[in-house]
Amino acid sequence: xxxxxxxxxxxxxxxxxxxxxxxxxxxxxxxxxxxxxxxxxxxxxxxxxxxx
Numbered sequence: 001x002x003x004x005x006x007x008x009x010x011x012x013x014x015x016x017x018x019x020x021x022x023x024x025x026x027x028x029x030x031x032x033x034x035x036x037x038x039x040x041x042x043x044x045x046x047x048x049x050x051x052x
Contacts, residue, residue, distance in 0.1 A: 027052060 001009075003017035013020075034048040
């Protein structure tokens with residue numbers, strides 16, 4: 001069972017797992033991008049939310 005699978009199952013997991021860290025960094029970058037998108041650009045906001 002991967003650390004991600006453990007996390008999703010509510011089991012103890014290693015948060016320093018490379019896969020989880022990569023996903024965390026990606027999410028932080030996507031949130032930053034989302035916050036910089038003009039509020040009227042709903043299509044781009046939706047695209048970012050789909051990635052998250």
